[in-house]
Amino acid sequence: CNPIAEGILMAHQVDWLRIQAQIKLCEKGRRTGITFAEALDSVITASSQKSAGGMDCFYIGDTKEKGLEFIGYCAKFSRVMAEAQASGVSEIEEFLFEDQDESGNTRHINAYRIRYASGFKIVALSSNPANIRGLQGKVIIDEAAFHRNVSAVLDAATALLIWGGRIVIISTHNGKSNPFNQMANDIRDERYGDSAEVYKATFDDAVANGLYERVCYMAGEVPTADGKEAWYKKIRNAYGPRKSQMREELDAIPRDGNGVCIPGVWVDEAMRPGREVLRLALDADFVHQALYRREAYVNDWIDRELAPVMAELDPELRHFLGMDYARHRDFSIICPMSVDMSRHRDVPFVMEMHKVPTRQQQQILFYILRGLPRFVGAALDATGSGETLAEDTADEFGHNRIHQVKISRAWYGAWMPKFVQLYEDGAITMPKDDNLHQDVRAIETVEGVPMIVKARSQDLKDPDLYRHGDFAGAGALANFATLEVTSGPVAAKSRRPRQGRRITQGYA
Known part of the structure; x- marks a missing residue:
């Protein structure tokens, strides 16, 4: 059977995209496909006219590689949609994004951009901007718990709501005391009112919704019940005795302590x-x-x-x-x-x-x-x-x-x-x-x-x-x-390295 016959997204990915809150926060397990789904939503958003909810989309990952991966997903979705709808879409452009901190200091960040006939664009930044408040539209903060200054990133992002923007925060956990977990708890306690919503997508959710079958489909293999059980155990057992890390990375249960x-x-x-x-x-x-x-x-x-x-x-x-x-x-x-x-x-x-x-x-x-x-x-x-x-x-x-x-x-x-x-x-x-x-x-x-x-x-x-x-x-x-150690350097009379004797046979 073809696991993507009824659509490229799994049930939990669809549920995530249905959330229309101004602030969306996802506690996710590894490789559950939330960022992949967000790429599709960004393409739909940026390619739509303003009257239909269109706006610029900015992706901020914790590494340059994440930005390249995200913009790559967006490019693939864009090409498929362009063929189906004959809508204008540009290729991926690499450019320098000008960032300015609160003191007026300017720096340039490598960025990747796709522009649409709607007049909007998707931009993936290679590193964190100092002035997130300057980004207007939809801002996606991926692996937020692992950013350089988590609190500052989350605080600055909320300022975007003033101009009608949207904030999407996605991450695996990085300890109970991490600001990402604190923000998730604050949203649950309704401290952000009704403008924010938390969603949890675990590894088990993805497995129940067809992750194994999709892995087999991409590898050209036939999924079986025994194969699924062995694959699942292999993923879990790979963590060995690190049970707390396994629960954090797969089950979205934060560890005690502040994490990494x-x-x-x-x-x-x-x-x-x-x-x-x-x-x-x-x-x-x-x-x-x-x-x-x-x-x-x-x-x-x-x-x-x-x-x-x-x-x-x-x-x-x-x-x-x-x-x-x-x-x-x-x-x-x-x-x-x-x-x-x-x-x-x-x-x-x-x-x-x-x-x-x-x-x-x-x-x-x-x-x-x-x-x-x-x-x-x-x-x-x-x-x-x-x-x-x-x-x-x-x-x-x-x-x-x-x-x-x-x-x-x-x-x-x-x-x-x-x-x-x-x-x-x-x-x-x-x-x-x-x-x-x-x-x-x-x-x-x-x-x-x-x-x-x-x-x-x-x-x-x-x-x-x-x-x-x-x-x-x-x-x-x-x-x-x-x-x-406060002593000065070793004096010149100290012994120099002895040259090892070359041998033709050694232990192998």
């Missing part, structure tokens, strides 16, 4: 392409090899992979380091961090190790510490099994330079806000890597304290491995070192 501390857009702004994320992942049998073979293998790896990256470091900058130690389940992360005269933090590369014996982790760590230009100091995780490596490193490089940190709730409360602040202020740069992005977003506010929760997420480079916000921990430790 650092919006994805802040992390995107900090990322720079062309920087290495080095990885050494070994299997469980490696530790049973003779010590000289293990050392030779790692020396060879250092020569081939690590030494060229170290050679590219800026010799004029002071360097620090943070290390979040792990031995078996999680990744052990080494995060070098330089600081320039403006106190900007830069992460030139990241070293990831999985199931690497402690002796070989020390081999790599010592190589990096001896090779960092103008090395000042480091902070190492000395919690649990990391205590021995932290102590040995302090013995080697000096206890005044190597901080042995017992990570606790109190430590998180004192130092994690300073790491989060770097992203808010745009004062940190780092490699462009999806796993690192995922790690930074693992920092959550729990009862007022930003910290890395125990939930694990799947590693994007190796789906068989899982992460625990590992880079976020190492980055916070590195930033702690920049603030706490």
